[in-house]
Amino acid sequence: MARVHIIGAGLAGLSAGVELARKGYETIIYEQANQAGGRARSFNDAHLDRLIDNGNHLMLSGNYSITNMLETINASARLIGPEKACFDFADLETGDEWTINFNRGPVPLWVLYESTRVPGTSMMDYIAGLKLLTAGNRTVKNLFGEQGQMYRRFWEPFSVAVLNTAPDIAVARLMLPVLRETLAKGSEFSKPLVAKKGLSHTFIDPALKWLSYRKADVRFGQRVSKIQVSNNRVTAIVAGKKTETLGPDDKVVLAAPPWVTPTLVEGIIAPDEFAPIVNVHFQVEGFDETKTKTPMLGLVGSVSQWLFVRGDIISVTVSAGHGLAEKSSKEIAAITWPEVAKAYGLDPTKIPPARVIKEQRATFIATPDQLAKRAPTKTHLNNLVLAGDWTDTGLPATIEGAIRSGVSAAKAILK
Ligand SMILES: Cc1cc2nc3c(=O)[nH]c(=O)nc-3n(C[C@H](O)[C@H](O)[C@H](O)COP(=O)(O)OP(=O)(O)OC[C@H]3O[C@@H](n4cnc5c(N)ncnc54)[C@H](O)[C@@H]3O)c2cc1C
Incomplete structure (x- = not known):
């Protein structure tokens, strides 16, 4: 029976695994670490005597790939957030405090009133947001830097959170798909969401449990050091001390980070800053x-x-x-x-x-140069596809992007 070999048990690899197992595929997941999750993981910290995440991860209710995956693995209740789409802010320099409270529907009524707008901003500041539609390669600072408090209190924090790139070099247009799928659609899509007890509890543990019920073979401590290729096909995977020979119909999802993928497959370019x-x-x-x-x-x-x-x-x-x-x-x-x-x-x-x-x-980093290095799902190898937050999902490098990339990889294989 044809098997799918997935390299990397981060959220991209796990998402591909879930999609493929859902369709009845036999999957083998190779993970170099002794735990899954990659850049989104929890661990017991002895110093604090608490379970903590490697980093706080903020998601939004409009992130449909996240909500779909959690629904599949029966973990929707493990992602929590407030009833309303509210974001509290404090300006530690001036002492001002405010809440952005998104209203229902796509018409942002909250920008009409001074009392609900970000303090120090005018309605024109929000209308100027339309500049994003024709931003080309302009940076966040170049596009919105003249906007005083609107820049300082909205565009700068939003862009840094979403793009993880300093606003003077970050390409503004990469925020557009995020805005389109979340804030621009109103409160139902704009609620802030966080892991209830930790990222592993919300995503990783239920995904592994769900996969184990479907007989997925998850191999921890198995670093893939070589992918053997012949006639434009992957023929074997060297993981740890073992070489796994692929059957004629076997496929591979390479869901490793961007600094690893080009070292495993010649000819693949990936972001490198x-x-x-x-x-x-x-x-x-x-x-x-x-x-x-x-x-x-x-x-x-x-x-x-x-x-x-x-x-x-x-x-x-x-x-x-x-x-x-x-x-x-x-x-x-x-x-x-x-x-x-x-x-x-x-x-x-x-x-x-x-x-x-x-x-x-x-x-x-979200610069034009780095965006040009994002790779498509399909590769020059007939039985290998890519997944990962760095692939060309059209989204910034986020959990939503990683999960969506896994779904795209699975779809490419199912085709
Ligand atoms: C501190 C921090 C905060 C973040 N905050 C947010 C946030 O608020 N919101 C948000 O949406 N996103 C956030 N992100 C981004 C998000 O975590 C990533 O986009 C996502 O986890 C990437 O998943 P991935 O599967 O693409 O990659 P990875 O998580 O990197 O997974 C790749 C996996 O491949 C494994 N691997 C590597 N090499 C090999 C090999 N040779 N053989 C076998 N396995 C291998 C790795 O061990 C890893 O498990 C944050 C990231 C960090 C680090």
Whole structure:
């Protein structure tokens, strides 16, 4: 029977596995690490004595590939968010606080009234957002940088969160598909969503369980070091000490990161410049999540960009954090804690136990040069397709993009 070999058990590989197993395919998944999840994973942190994620991951209710996958693996209830499409912000420089509250339907009524707009912005600022439609290769800063508070309080935080790229080099148009599928469709599609207990609990554990019921063969600690090719076909996969010979109808989904894929298959080009994301998890004794008005808070005028609360852990996210990632963990905690303390009314001098995680290659950077290196699903090899957040999904490198890439890879195989 024909089998599909999937290399990489990140969300792209798992999503391809789920789609293919759904159609009755026998799958073998090779994962170099001893756990699945790749860049979206949870682990028990001994220092904090808590289960934490490698990084806070924010998703939106309009991310239909995510919701479809969770529905399939019976894990929809593990992704949570507020009833309303609300985003709380605080400007630590000026002390201003505001909430963006998206209304139902595609007409953004909230921009009509000064009381519901981002403070310091005018209706014209929102109309100027239409410039995105004809932005070409212009950067976020080039397009919106003159817009004062609209830039500082909306475009800059939004673009850095979505593109993980500094606004002076980030291609603005890559935000367009995200806006189209979420914020531009109204509140039903704009609710912020986070993993209930952790990324592994929400995505990875239920996906592996679901796959195990369908007899998927998931092989951990199996780094693929070579893909053998003959007559434009993959004929064998060398993983760990074993060489797996492919049958004549076997297929391969290569769902490895962009820095690995070109090393395994000659002739494939992938993005090769990356930006770090820094996360700091503070364990705040006695902090009560249920008493917090804002379990997710966007910050402006600070190094910290987003704060997330889960139980007594307050986590800071800094995307495109090149300068910060170069500092020591101690320095990073010392820089970000006073900002957290200011936002939540805590003592800035008492830095609680902290875990700093620097993901140096969190995503590729969204510049024209790097976007041109995104590869299509199909390759020059007849039985090998690609998946991964870096492939040409049309979306930024996100969970939604990774899962969608897995679905596209599975569809290409089913064809
Ligand atoms: C800190 C951080 C914060 C983020 N925040 C957000 C967010 O808020 N919202 C959002 O949507 N996205 C966010 N992202 C992006 C998101 O995590 C990624 O887009 C997504 O996880 C990528 O999945 P992937 O399967 O494409 O790649 P990966 O997760 O990199 O998976 C690739 C897998 O292949 C395995 N592998 C590599 N080489 C081999 C080999 N030779 N043999 C076998 N296996 C191999 C790896 O171990 C890995 O498991 C964030 C990323 C990071 C790092």
